[in-house]
Each structure stands twice: as C-alpha cells, then as structure tokens.
Amino acid sequence: MTEVVPDLPALPALPADGLRVVALGGLGEVGRNMTVLEHRGRLLVIDCGVLFPEEHHPGIDLILPDFDYLRDRLDDVDAIVLTHGHEDHIGALPYLLQRKPDIPLLGSQLTLALVEAKLKEHRISPYTLGVREGQTEHLGVWGLEFVAVNHSIPDALAVCVRTDAGVLLHTGDFKMDQLPLDRRLTDLRAFARLGEEGVDLFLTDSTNAEVPGFTTPEREIAPAIDKVFRHTEGRIIVACFSSHVHRVQQVLDAAHKAGRRVAMVGRSMVRNMTIAAELGYLHVPDGVLIDIKKVDSLRDDQLVLVCTGSQGEPMAALSRMANRDHRIEVGPGDTVLLASSLIPGNENAVYRVINGLMRLGADVVHKGNAKVHVSGHASAGELLYCYNIVKPRNVMPVHGEWRHLVANGRLAEATGVPRERVLLCQDGTVVDLVDGVAEIVGEVPCGYVYVDGSALGGETSDELLRDRRILRDEGFVTAIVVVDTSTGEVVSEPEITSRGVAEDQEVFDRIRPRVEQAVIEAMAKGTTDTYALQQVVRRTLGSWVGTKLRRRPMIIPVVIDA
Template sequence: MTTVFTDRLNQPPKLKKDALRVIPLGGLGDVGRNMSVLEYGGRLLVIDCGVLFPEESQPGVDLILPDFDHIAERLGDVAAIVLTHGHEDHIGAVPYLLRLKPDIPLVGSQLTLALVEAKLREHRITPYTLAVKEGQTEQFGPFACEFVAVNHSIPDALAVYVETPAGSVLHTGDFKMDQLPLDGRITDLRAFARLGEKGVDLFMVDSTNAEVPGFTTGEQEIGPVIDAIFGRARQKIVVASFSSHVHRVQQVLDAAARHDRKVAFVGRSMVRNMGIAAEMGYLHVPDGVLIDVKQINDIPDDRMVLMCTGSQGEPMAALGRIANRDHRVSVGPGDVVILASSLIPGNENAVFRVVNGLMALGAEVIHKGNAKVHTSGHASAGELLYCYNIVRPKNVMPVHGEIRHLIANGRVAQSTGIPAERIVLARDGQVVDLRDGEARVVGEIPNGYVYVDGSSVGEISEADLKDRRVLGDEGFISIFAVVNSETGALIAGPEIHARGVAEDDSVFEKLRPDIVAALEKAVADQADRRDTYQLQQVMRRVVGRYASQRLRRRPMIMPVVVEV
C-alpha cells in the first residue's frame, strides 16, 4: 500500500488538464470533520462538510472545523456541495463554509437538506438547495453525479458516483449493509455492481469499522433488547442517543407504546431533529405517546421515558447535566439509563465519567458494553470485502477514520486482489491525482484544525490551547514589581500571587530576596538602558526554577514590571 502518513511533502504541482484531483480536508486521521474536494477543469466539487468534536486536550473548544483556507479564494469555482447524509460529522461545518459564500448550491437527500437547513436558519443563512434521491443523476459543472442508496444509522443516506473526463470516483459516504433495515432501504449493491462494470477509477470507502471482523449487527436485533428492558423497568427510563438517530428513536417510541409509557424529547437538537423527521414521514409517532418535556412532572415515573442527547459524555448535553444534577430531569435508585450509542474514539473518559455520575445517583446504566442496545452504522470488514469484490475498482482510497482504520481498510482491499500500489493511504491535506487510471499522492497543502470557541472561529491556536492546559494542570503565578525609570531601583514588590497551586502565597515569601537580588544584578548589567522585558524574564526564570525544583510544578508564570 502507498502510505505517506509520516512524510512531509512538497506543495502539489499545477493540476494537469487530463487529471482529476482529490483533496481531503478532513476525515482522514479522525472520526469526524469529513470533507473532500474534487477538482477538474478549474472547477471544484465538495463532498461533505462536517465537524469534529473536541477531546479533553482541547479545553474550551466547542467544535473543530475543516481548514477552508485552500479553497477560500476559489469559492466561486465550487460547483456544488454534495452531502451524503445528515450527521454532524458530515454537515455540521456547512454554516461556517456558507458564511464565506452563501449561494453555493447544497445537494443532498430530502432529510439531509431539512436537517442542514434547520442549522442554517440558526445562522441566518438561506441556502440554495437541490434535493436528490437514489438513481438520480445531476450535472454540476464538469462533474456528473449519480446518487446511490446506502444504509446507515440515519435515513436517506447516499453514496455518490462522480464522472469526469479524467476518470470516475465512487464515494460511499458512511454506510453498512444491513439486509433487514427498519425502513426497508438497503445499500444498493446492484447499483454498485453496475457502476463497477461501468468502471470505478477511484473507490473512496468508509473505514470506521474496518478493524471489526464479520458483519455489523442488524438494527432489528436491537428492538427486542430495548423492549425487554422496558418490560422489567419499574421506574423512569432515560435513553441517550445521537440526536439524529431516527431508527433508534423509532424503536424507543414503539417500545414505549407497547408498555404504556409516555416519551418526552430532551435536548434542543433532539427536539428539532425528531420534529423534522416526524414532519417528513421518517419517524412514525404512535398516538398519545409523545408529550412535551414540560409535562413530565404530571406523569408517574413508572410510565415515563426520556429520550435525550449526551450519549458521548458532552458536559453541556442533557445526560451530562442530569448526571451533574444540573437539569430539570433527575435520576435516582430504580431508574434505568440506556446509552444507545457507540463510543466515538477519544470520548471514552467523558462517557464513563457520566456513567459513574449516574450510577452514583443510584441509577442502573445499560450500555453497549453490557447489553445489545446499539449497533454501528458502519460496514465491518466482511461487508467491505463484498463491496471490493462487487465493484472491483482500479484504485482504492480509504476515508473516514483514524489512521488504524484507514490501514485496516487498505488491508481488506488488498486481500481481494487489488494491487498494493493501487491502494492510497493518505492523511488530511495530502493531494491525490487520478490520471491515466492511476491514483497517487502528488503533494501536500497546509491543513490544520480550525477551532470554534464561543463566537470566535479560527482565532484559537494550538499555543492558546497549550496555555489552557497548563492553567488547568499546573496553575498560575503572577509577579508584580515597580522600578524607578531613571535608576532602575526597586520601588515596590515583588508581589507574588498564585492560583491553582496547592501552596498558598506565603510559600513564596522566602523567594523574594532571590528575586530582588536577580533584579538588582540585571539592572546593574543594564546600566546604559532600561529594558523592562528583560527584567520580567529575570523574574520568570527565578520563580520558574523554584517552582520546578521545590514544588515539582510547571505553572504559567506572568511577570509584570512597571516603571515610574
């Protein structure tokens, strides 16, 4: 396999007229932030535009976006943004891209566009949209796009087959091969086979479950487990899931109807998304089952089900706030909490923190680790084998996953007889050119994380996050001194104050003589000029050395010298 994960490459050359360029801006190395750009004949086609959720090492960050810099000056060349499905890691960054140019056409299935339009209304953006369905073909500039039905953990997911004079690309989006899906809409392998016969020059394949052997469990196997839990529960039931998992919510509604329980949606995104799904006919709500969350106090606990967000341990989502006793909903002994979701890599600590908090309150917590209450929306290795054997592509480019997932997907492809040199393993920012039926990495563009922090977008840097981590882990020490502007003599201070350091300020009293001596020496060395910055660095070094050697800490140190 052609892998360049560790190499740093040069800028890619100018695109040749007979080549198709693929530029992954997200999703290759992370589970999320999915975005790829296809370029041909001076025009661009964007496939997906999603977000990545922050880890604990990124304190204060709300969302992580793809880096749009490479296309920011060429948005007029974008023929369309094609969205494969309505999950946040595929549509969540659309508002931030359309802020730059609101009239770029958005293309996707009916449900996908409804979900993204609801997000855009919050950003006061009215998009130009084109709803498509499986079997439909549309032309966007030089890109002829055919849409193929695929099964996923949200209705109306699509793969896209893109034809250009330089070659063809089949992008699966996220998919699996559930043969008995709840909505009866299976992955269209007949279309995959037909496109394979037509010719697939580059097969871009979902890698999320490539390490998992066999086949992904069908959704129909989850319903009876949920039903059994409802049957034995004697008090309140709380179910946490992704706010777009229509199939899981449908199973909860059906189980509630069978056991004479009421259901309330908790969490703004859950209420919004399920309202859209119900209005469009993707979610079927049994009569009399659904109530407003404001009515929950009128319903006995043994007849109440709460369907909420927060299955990934997000501190501000409903379940996290319930665990922290910071929500109108409370849980206690006898209540049952079901985590109906998979763990997104990197979220393990946050999720189990919430689980521990709920169990400390007395609730029984059921999750994928101890019961079959969730199944993945992604194809496992056995399903990927089928796809490679059906499509028989000329080249393969694994997408959507961490590096280990991409490598595992590449190995699956190679096991079906695809030559190793035709399997391209790349990371975000590495440019792949398809020319004369061969795909290869030709260079790399700058590509980094873009952080959303409150109302700021892209203003937070890695250095800022490092400062936040230091403040959180090591604490903060400030030193203030006043010196004579003419003589440099110390007039006041140094005053030392510590925050987030176990020792109180009195510990630093013995350090004052050392700081004074260091300042006096520095002033003597600066007889011809006064440099307050140098004096500040002198104080920083003295305090830093003391904190490191005596306290075994490396706090953030903020020295201030004022001349009067």
C-alpha cells in the same frame, strides 16, 4: 500501500484530463469529513462536517475543516454533495456558506431538511436540490449518480462521480444491514453495476475496518431495549444522537408497548425528530409523545425521556443532568440507557458521565453491559464484499483514524487491489487520477479551525489551547514586583500568589528574596525595560517552582516601574 510522506514537492499543475482529490478532513480522525474534487478548473465538494473537541481542546465548541484551499476559488465550486445528515458531514456548512451562500447543496430529502433547519439558525437561505437513490444529475463537467446505502440515519447516499478523467465512487458512511428498520438496503446491485462499468477510484468508509465479520443488524437490539422497559419500575432516560431516527423509533415503539409516554429533551433532539416525523421517517404512535413541560404530571413508571449527550458532550442534556445542572434531576430509581457506541476519543468523557449518573444513584445501561447499540458502519466482512463486487482500480480509504485507514487498505489488498494502488492519506493530501492511475502528488495546508464561542479560526490558536491546558492542569503563579529603574532598587518585596498549585502561599517565602535579588542584578547590568525584567522574574520563579515543587504552572510576572 502508498502512504503520504512529509516534505512532498510543490503541488504540480493538474493535467487537463486529470481528476484531483483533496482531503480537507476525515482522514486520521472521526469527524470533519470534507473532500474536494477538481476537474477542468471546476470544483465539487463532498460533505462539509465538524469534528467534536476532545479533552486537549479546552473551551472549544467545534473544529472545522480548513477552508483556506477554497478561499479564492469559491466561484469555481459547482455544488456541495451531502451523503447524509450527521453533524460530522454537514455541521460545518454554515461556516462555509457564510463566505458564499449561493453554492448549491445536493442531498436527500431528510439530509436537506436537517441542513435547512441548521442554516436557518445562521440566517442563511441555501439553494438546494433534492436527490434520491437511482437519480442522475449533470453539473457542468460532473456527472453524478446517487446510490442508496444503509446507515444509522435514514436517506444516506453514496455518490458516483463521472468525469472525463474516470469514475470515482464515494460510499459516504454505510453498512450492509440486511434487515434494516426502514427496509432500505445498501444497493449492492448498483455497486456491482458500477464495478462492471469500471471504478477508477474507490473512497470507502473505514470506521469499522478493524472489526471482523459483519455489523449486527439494528433489529437485534430491540429485545435488549424492550428488556430495559419491561424490568424498569422507575423513570427511563435514553441518550442517543439527536439525528439517530432509527434508535428513537425503537424507543417510541418500546414505550408504546410498555404503556409509557415519551418526552424529547434538548433543542437539537426536538428539532430533528420533529423534522423526521413531518417527513414520514419517524412514526410516532398515537398518544405517546408529550411536551417536556408536562413530565411533572406523570409518575416515574409512566415516563421516558429521550435526550442528547451520549458522547459525554459537556453542554448536552445528559452531562448537565450528571452535573446537577439541568431541570431534570436524576437519582435513585432512574435508569439511564446510553443507546450509542463510543466515538474514538470520547471514552473518558462518556465514562465520566456514567460515573456521575451512578454516583447520583441511577442505573446506567450501556453498550459495555448490554446489547443496546449497533454501529452504523461496515465491518471488515462487508468491506471485503464491496471490494470484490466493485473491483476498483485504485482505493483511497476515508473516514477514520490512521489505524482504521490502514486496516481498510489491507482489506483492499487482500481482494487483489495492487499495493501501490491503495493510497493511505491524511488531511491535506492531494491525489491525482490520470490515465486510470491514482498517485499522491502533494499536500495543501490543512490545520484545525476552532470555533471558540464567537471566535473563529485565527483568533484561537494552538498556543492559546496550550495555555488553557497549563492553567487547567498546573494552575498559575503571579509575581508582582515594584521597582525604581532610576535607582536600580526594588521598592517593595515581591508579592507572589498562586491558584491551582496546591501549595500553601507560605512556600513562596523562600523564593521572594531570590526573585528580588535577580531583578536588582539585572537592573545593575543596565536592564531597565519592564518587559525584560518580567522575563527575569519568569525564569527565576519558574526554575524554582519546577525544581522544588515539581510543577510547571503558568508564570505571570508583573513588573511596575515606580
């Protein structure tokens, strides 16, 4: 496999008959999926998603792709193609379209409906073109063909991009469920037809490449859900993704069979399921759905709540319930059903929510103790099947952490793709397809762009996050010293206080004289600048705290010249 290497040479010019692929997200991580294609001076974007923050991103709401590569070339973008409606593929659109709202969006009916609702909240009215499987579109230098794929959200599409430089096939997120709930199969006949035509570059979903065999069909989890509904006497709370229409459909059907009523909890859940029902993707049995305001009028054994928060998101409904910060109070007799798998990196947050719910007395049913969720991504057997029928000339695994990309690349090699034609890339890698050969030719800057409340991008830096982590994990110590630089004296004894250091304040009595003496010595040597004196205080106090207390808190020195 050809891996990206550091210190690549400056990015070369793209040959006139070449196709350039620039990964701006989704490689080395599960989220913020975004790929930019370039041909004859024109650009085509595939997906524009977000990455959800982990524990080492304190205070961060979302992480975006780095749009700098497009900053001066937005007028060259012919369209943004959306493979499906999950947040890790559409969530960053508002932030990109704020820069140029009239970029056309191409996607399926449900995908565009979810996007339009999201953009409406940002007061953006997009230009959209609805497409469906089997449809072809021509946009300048781009020939597009859309292929039905099965995923954990309806209306997902793969996209085949035809150019003078060759044919690229991007699967998006997919699996090969042979008994899908919506009867919409991944169109393997179309994959085979494209393979016979000749696929020069195959971009494939890598998320489950390490998992042997085939992904379990969605229908097989219905008995486990029905069992929970049959044997639970109290209230049932189901947590899943707010876009997982198939799972919500199974919950509605199970509730109808058990004679229960269902209320949706959470703005995104209500919005997305309303859209899905209006478009016919979600079929609500008569009399099952009720407004959240009416739940208090029902007995616990008559009620099901469907909410967000299956990934432990701090502000989602389920996390707030676990923290007793929600109008729905969870307690003994309640059963919480986590109808989702763990996204890599979210494990600690999810288990924290599970522990919080169980501490309140609820029973928690999750994938670890019951078969209540199946993945939406193709396992190794399905990927092998696709490689064998597509027979691509070059392969670029996408959508996954590094281990997923490596496993996917090995599968491609096992089916006969030459090792040097399997490209392992990371965010920012640039691949050129010229004369049927794909090669890594360089990199572009591709850092994390943070959404932090109302702040975006440069206002939130890695240094700021490092400071937040120190404050969270180690606490802080402040030292206030009043000096008279004209006489070189310390006017009053240093005042030292701490928070989050887990030590009595008296412990700092031992360091006060040393801080005072260090400041006096610095002034005796001619240091009168208060900032320089603050650094003296920082070094003296920090060294002592690190040695004596074995801690590394944030040191905040304040020197006042009287």
